[in-house]
Amino acid sequence: MVPISYYLVLSAVLFGLGVVGFVFKRNIITIFMSIELMLNAVNLAFVAFSRSMDHLHGQVFVFFVIIVAAAEAAVGLAIVILIARNRESLNVERVNLLKL
């Protein structure tokens, strides 16, 4: 039997790596993938809690998170295509209209 805290620590580590990727990567697509990694880490915590409390609501929540992630990926990648077309680069440092 794997203790539930192992899953939660793994989830925390994956979330932290997602944050690191989000902060340090320069490519907008990779930043987007880091967000997906964070969503996955949270899903793992949900499923682990759902198992530990013997309650299916956690899994229902994961189902909805996956649906929302799919919608987010569709819209987000459309925005990425727009940015790439307008800036002719995928580097987020070129997206600086709001910078002083």
Add this chain to the structure above:
Amino acid sequence: MSAELLLFFVFAALAVLGAVSLIVQRHPIHSALSLIVVMVALAALYLLLGAEFIAAIQIIVYAGAIMVLFVFVIMVLNAGEEERTNLSRMARYVGVPLSILLTAQLAWWMMRATSGHSNGAPLHPTDTRGLARLLFSDFVFTFELTAILILVAMLGAVVLARRET
């Protein structure tokens, strides 16, 4: 060490390695492939946790649909290697320790808060039926709302990505 624990460690290591590789790789397509490794490892962990349905949609929706979309966009945009920019001094000396601190804090508090919890009941094979029952009774309104969300997202993606004429 039981087989379950061994499997957990194998897939956990795979997931962490994939996540590290996602950050370290410079080419976006390599990052995307690393993310697929993470997702498949997580699907295996869901199976270990007895969530068969979630494991299935993890593979089908995440590793299948979403990642194909990512790879497709990388291909369409012909994304090359990430430009090498110097990390600012702030990022190197403040950002790296702070992100390690964040991860350690998260892991530590989750460990502390749940060390006394039970591991729950053993696997029962009727989980998926219970999930379906919940989805179509208690959560039916939310379920219908997500249908609208998907429709709006689809329209939004088409409108955003279309070329102005």
